[in-house]
Amino acid sequence: MQERRHRSQQGFTLIEVILSLALTAMLLGLLSTGMYTVMNDWDDDTAALDASLDETVAILQLERALQGAFPHSYRNDETLGRYVYFNGEDETLSWVSTVSPQRRGGLTAWQLESVDGEGVYLRLAPAMSDNPLPRLEETEPVLLLENFTARFSFLYEELDFSKRWREDWPGEELHMLPLAVHVLLLPLDSAERTEPLNIVARIRANEHRTLRPSFSGEQGAASGAAEPALEPDQEPGGRRSRRTQTGPQFALPPGVQ
Numbered sequence: 001m002q003e004r005r006h007r008s009q010q011g012f013t014l015i016e017v018i019l020s021l022a023l024t025a026m027l028l029g030l031l032s033t034g035m036y037t038v039m040n041d042w043d044d045d046t047a048a049l050d051a052s053l054d055e056t057v058a059i060l061q062l063e064r065a066l067q068g069a070f071p072h073s074y075r076n077d078e079t080l081g082r083y084v085y086f087n088g089e090d091e092t093l094s095w096v097s098t099v100s101p102q103r104r105g106g107l108t109a110w111q112l113e114s115v116d117g118e119g120v121y122l123r124l125a126p127a128m129s130d131n132p133l134p135r136l137e138e139t140e141p142v143l144l145l146e147n148f149t150a151r152f153s154f155l156y157e158e159l160d161f162s163k164r165w166r167e168d169w170p171g172e173e174l175h176m177l178p179l180a181v182h183v184l185l186l187p188l189d190s191a192e193r194t195e196p197l198n199i200v201a202r203i204r205a206n207e208h209r210t211l212r213p214s215f216s217g218e219q220g221a222a223s224g225a226a227e228p229a230l231e232p233d234q235e236p237g238g239r240r241s242r243r244t245q246t247g248p249q250f251a252l253p254p255g256v257q
Contacts, residue, residue: 072096086171
């Protein structure tokens with residue numbers, strides 16, 4: 001009996017302690033590895049969700065700003081003529097909108113610029129009553145959509161009421177706003193997204209109230225001058241439409257559903 005009591009009081013042997021420590025370390029390692037994997041997956045999913053939300057908010061904000069485009073006119077001190085500020089090229093678009101990201105009062109000048117290999121940059125400046133281009137050039141650009149390249153096209157109406165898309169829109173020459181703007185966002189090779197994004201925004205104030213465009217030279221100007229009495233609904237082109245429109249009555253760009 002005394003021998004058994006003596007053995008029970010000795011406790012664990014060194015080998016038993018080492019084995020228990022090894023098993024404990026193995027279990028802790030497995031648990032920590034599983035937690036690390038779960039946390040990594042969580043961080044990746046959160047980052048992807050944040051990027052998707054930021055991208056969605058940016059696209060919705062651009063669409064609202066284009067829909068709220070305003071026929072902002074300014075006087076050129078050299079020619080003493082008034083021009084409409086809306087300049088669109090293949091990779092750059094500048095316009096004045098009633099929409100402001102900061103929800104401030106007054107008009108805001110927007111400028112989108114697509115830089116190859118980087119993304120789409122945005123500049124914002126107050127429109128005031130003059131040409132906002134110098135203020136936009138002094139503003140620091142902000143990367144709005146990373147790993148995208150943007151292409152712009154513009155919808156107008158011909159004299160026969162047919163609607164067509166063009167790749168540029170010189171507002172100083174046309175003296176009006178387009179019917180709609182199509183923004184094609186193409187993902188770069190480094191981007192995770194493979195499908196392009198499309199923004200088709202119809203501009204509500206689609207024609208300047210006093211200045212008339214002329215796509216067909218003297219004929220367009222003559223036909224425009226022959227219609228003094230016009231309906232409230234106005235559309236870009238050499239003439240104004242008398243038809244009542246209840247929705248976006250224009251053909252979408254090729255490849256846009």
